[in-house]
Amino acid sequence: MIDAEFLINTLSLGSLYALLALGLVFVYGILKLVNFAYGEYIMVAGYGLFLLGSYTALPLWVIMILSVLLAAAVSYLTEIVAFRPVRTKSLTAMLITSFAISVLLQNAALLFVSPRSRAVRLPAAFSQSITVLGVTTPLRNVLTIVTAIVLLAGLTVLMKYTVLGIAMRAAADKFTTTRLMGVPANLVISVAFIISGFLAGVVAMFWIGRSSSVDPLIGFAPLLIAFIATVIGGMHSLAGAVAGGFVYGLLFNMLSILLPASVISYRDAFMFVIVILFLLLRPEGLIKGSYTEERVG
Amino acid sequence: MLSVKDLHASYGSIKALHGIDLEVNEGELVALLGTNGAGKSTTLKAISGVLRPVVGSVRFADEEIANKKPEAIVKKGISLVPEGREIFTSLTVAENLRLGAFSSYQRSRYQKDLEEMFALFPILEERLNQPGGQLSGGEQQQLAIARALMSHPKLIMLDEPSLGLSPALVDQIFELVSALRDRGSTVLLVEQNAERALKIADRAYVLKNGRIKFSGSPQQLESELDLASVYFGGEEGKGEVTV
Ligand SMILES: Nc1ncnc2c1ncn2[C@@H]1O[C@H](COP(=O)(O)OP(=O)(O)OP(=O)(O)O)[C@@H](O)[C@H]1O
Ligand SMILES: [Mg+2]
Numbered sequence: 375m376i377d378a379e380f381l382i383n384t385l386s387l388g389s390l391y392a393l394l395a396l397g398l399v400f401v402y403g404i405l406k407l408v409n410f411a412y413g414e415y416i417m418v419a420g421y422g423l424f425l426l427g428s429y430t431a432l433p434l435w436v437i438m439i440l441s442v443l444l445a446a447a448v449s450y451l452t453e454i455v456a457f458r459p460v461r462t463k464s465l466t467a468m469l470i471t472s473f474a475i476s477v478l479l480q481n482a483a484l485l486f487v488s489p490r491s492r493a494v495r496l497p498a499a500f501s502q503s504i505t506v507l508g509v510t511t512p513l514r515n516v517l518t519i520v521t522a523i524v525l526l527a528g529l530t531v532l533m534k535y536t537v538l539g540i541a542m543r544a545a546a547d548k549f550t551t552t553r554l555m556g557v558p559a560n561l562v563i564s565v566a567f568i569i570s571g572f573l574a575g576v577v578a579m580f581w582i583g584r585s586s587s588v589d590p591l592i593g594f595a596p597l598l599i600a601f602i603a604t605v606i607g608g609m610h611s612l613a614g615a616v617a618g619g620f621v622y623g624l625l626f627n628m629l630s631i632l633l634p635a636s637v638i639s640y641r642d643a644f645m646f647v648i649v650i651l652f653l654l655l656r657p658e659g660l661i662k663g664s665y666t667e668e669r670v671g
Numbered sequence: 672m673l674s675v676k677d678l679h680a681s682y683g684s685i686k687a688l689h690g691i692d693l694e695v696n697e698g699e700l701v702a703l704l705g706t707n708g709a710g711k712s713t714t715l716k717a718i719s720g721v722l723r724p725v726v727g728s729v730r731f732a733d734e735e736i737a738n739k740k741p742e743a744i745v746k747k748g749i750s751l752v753p754e755g756r757e758i759f760t761s762l763t764v765a766e767n768l769r770l771g772a773f774s775s776y777q778r779s780r781y782q783k784d785l786e787e788m789f790a791l792f793p794i795l796e797e798r799l800n801q802p803g804g805q806l807s808g809g810e811q812q813q814l815a816i817a818r819a820l821m822s823h824p825k826l827i828m829l830d831e832p833s834l835g836l837s838p839a840l841v842d843q844i845f846e847l848v849s850a851l852r853d854r855g856s857t858v859l860l861v862e863q864n865a866e867r868a869l870k871i872a873d874r875a876y877v878l879k880n881g882r883i884k885f886s887g888s889p890q891q892l893e894s895e896l897d898l899a900s901v902y903f904g905g906e907e908g909k910g911e912v913t914v
Pocket of ligand 2: 712
């Protein structure tokens with residue numbers, strides 16, 4: 375069963391899930407906030423594709439870039455407008471705020487566009503197939519893997535070798551002490567949201583690339599996957615999120631192959647059983663990480 | 672240089688400082704003493720902007736800094752070595768030091784500053800690429816002080832730098848603190864080890880229950896006040912001391 379096709383499928387699914395989980399953990403690491411509006415940044419990028427594609431004559435690749443940037447901008451905006459004012463109050467206040475943003479963005483899409491799904495156009499390359507390692511696979515899958523490699527490498531350089539990255543890792547460890555070094559609190563938090571939104575935007579291109587359509591509730595499934603992947607991999611390090619994404623992709627594909635056809639539709643239930651097992655047996659996830667639980671004050 | 676007037680601070684509804692007055696002049700080493708819970712750390716947190724809001728005045732270099740953000744205050748030249756070291760455990764020693772220089776980074780002097788720290792704390796050079804969390808307590812304390820010095824502070828505030836260190840290391844830390852003053856730094860030192868602190872301090876304050884109970888020279892303090900009471904929180908010895 376472990377053939378080249380399985381490998382490519384798993385790598386591409388894992389890459390997508392790793393980027394998803396990473397976006398969630400970037401914000402969690404610093405604010406200790408599970409941002410429930412994260413899935414809506416994906417939706418926003420989807421509507422960016424739809425609106426720009428319908429009402430402008432821009433080339434598709436320009437539309438894609440703009441849509442990814444739109445997700446990053448909306449993420450940044452939610453930080454400034456909604457999270458910043460409640461940041462020092464309590465974690466509960468922030469959680470409720472993130473629910474509110476999620477519902478608000480969904481309703482905006484319902485109201486201003488449509489409750490029904492809308493078709494989006496993506497470059498032809500997204501639906502073409504190519505043959506690698508003797509396997510014919512959608513080019514999209516290969517693009518996912520390449521994108522993940524490029525982004526993970528870029529983020530690694532950012533986090534390891536730039537002062538901003540060092541400051542962000544420090545802030546995830548001890549937020550107040552990081553400020554005592556002169557690092558502005560707003561800077562690290564804003565950057566975390568921008569990176570988070572950017573990753574959501576990139577994921578949106580591939581997520582929406584499968585169905586070529588977008589609807590107001592499209593953000594829910596990816597949010598859930600990101601959440602489960604971080605439970606598996608560990609909430610407390612960026613490496614854990616990436617590992618969790620790949621392990622999730624692997625488990626999912628293995629279940630797809632191993633489960634008899636009669637129960638395949640219960641695959642999600644099996645995934646949840648695995649998650650519960652992780653929570654029971656290894657609550658800190660695969661990679662323990664070193665972030666403390668200190669909250670932003 | 673630093674002038675604190677009628678400073679009040681609280682944690683939620685618990686009041687911790689009830690009107691502190693405190694001066695630190697340029698080039699001085701001032702000791703801030705008191706029993707556990709007297710409000711020493713709270714005073715430093717209030718000055719450095721970690722604890723907000725506060726009521727009262729904190730002036731530094733003729734500028735009001737009360738209730739400014741910590742990142743703004745360190746830029747003005749006040750650096751805090753916090754209680755319990757607060758090393759970034761997942762960052763390497765080198766990265767810890769780099770963040771120490773964040774507020775006043777100048778490429779041209781960075782390497783020279785690092786070498787100066789290695790001269791003061793040779794162990795840091797050996798451990799440069801190890802995570803801060805792998806250092807021993809004493810080594811972490813040295814890193815915390817070096818990290819604060821990397822910002823070229825005009826005033827450095829140390830919160831119990833000798834806590835939990837072996838006697839030899841305590842000696843080393845006190846030598847270092849007085850060396851800092853000798854090379855022109857201004858130091859505000861919070862210490863449990865009152866006797867040692869008074870040996871190197873120019874002036875001292877004693878805090879009790881969030882109020883200043885004494886201020887003056889170390890000699891005055893030793894003659895007017897039973898040190899044991901300052902320190903272990905016993906009954907005040909030789910009569911009430913008022914400021
Ligand atoms: N985070 C906090 N929340 C609530 N109360 C606090 C907090 N930190 C300190 N306090 C209270 O404020 C008062 C002063 O505490 P502070 O930490 O300033 O004492 P300290 O003089 O530094 O003592 P120590 O020598 O033990 O470090 C104490 O009564 C303490 O209980
Ligand atoms: Mg203290």
